[in-house]
Amino acid sequence: MAAISGGNTYHHGDLRNALICAAVALATEGGPERVVLREAARRVGVSPTAAYRHFDGRGELLLTVRTHARRELADSMERAAAREPGADDPALAAERRVAALCRGYVGFAVEQPGLYRAAFCVPRPAAPDEPAQERPQAEPEIRAFTLLREALETLARSGAARPGTRPATGAAAWSAVHGLSLLLVDGPLRRLPAQRRNAVVETTLAMVVSGARAL
Amino acid sequence: MAAISGGNTYHHGDLRNALICAAVALATEGGPERVVLREAARRVGVSPTAAYRHFDGRGELLLTVRTHARRELADSMERAAAREPGADDPALAAERRVAALCRGYVGFAVEQPGLYRAAFCVPRPAAPDEPAQERPQAEPEIRAFTLLREALETLARSGAARPGTRPATGAAAWSAVHGLSLLLVDGPLRRLPAQRRNAVVETTLAMVVSGARAL
């Protein structure tokens, strides 16, 4: 087929990227389950199977979206922390940073529910017979978690560090913000009015900080 | 078609229940996305469309599974709490009850990951155009949450209750156990060895309890 007009060539030239963008847009609109190979292809104006030249299938496309979403999440946290004013007391500063990171985390979830959910989706093989892990082990590091963990370590070192600072404090804090995000975005606490939602967020943050102090 | 043998009648007699059981089994095996109308019908030995005589469609079937799963979750919490020894100090007893409920919660999630995920799934309309809420508002009460909230209230009244006991403490605690459960079952903390998993659980519980004291 001849080119209809302008840049309309048989070879797209940047299909992989275009597909990723479309897929990210889909995830933004409706979360991971909305990321549909055919729809992404349609939006890019290409046949469905073309995607298979660049991705192993829907799963891999979704994985790419997930990577993107995780990056955005971490960026949101860092922006929130950057906005936070410093403090003379290093312990106070550390506490504020933890809280700010958490606020950035939950804020991203609330503002970009689809992307947030995509950030933690796990591509499931249709049949649960073969494990089919994405990458043998080696979780590729999730910056959002790293940020949180490091801030908590700083907090622990900065003052009221009980002797037996538990190594799992980071995971505990993560659990809290992650659970909160999902309850708000996707769970029973969705449709909570903004006012009450804020109260829940702040209470949870208080729990995290108080927990970090006590552990 | 004539009955092939025994009780094989044209009319099943208890199809609704049979479908629910099959659907619950599916969810147990592979979570909500595994709950597939056709497969449930297949297992019951009935044609796919027969299900429509009893459910509005896959969505409603899934909702039913969710109800079942939520009940099981709450039962698991109550069992865990019942196993907990009492204490003379009411504050200590309350604290123990909260911890036990949480352990029951996370324990259920870890032992029944599929059902747990089903307990918090939200049936999404394929097209996000029309809201199509399951029930106008009125979340039908989630016993797991109620149990947790009541235990926390008891804890707050039982002693070291700071004056301004926040009303959202329950949601905060729920966030922690919910997030923890999902991270362990479905998230980046899945494939954590049991040992470390336990450490994370206990640390999170400590955070919740310490938070409940401090708030």
Added chain:
DNA sequence: GCCCGATGTTGACCGCATGAACATTCCAGG
């Protein structure tokens, strides 16, 4: 005994994931 409503069944349509075979382009050598 008969007829209606409840309950199942067939057949069909559409969307999606995916694989095989075929078409078009691009580019590295000659």
Added chain:
DNA sequence: CCTGGAATGTTCATGCGGTCAACATCGGGC
């Protein structure tokens, strides 16, 4: 410049799932 293979797209086909409409069967009240 020309050409053949590698990249990259396309078409066609298969199989699964959700769902609807039309038809079949059963069970019980009249």
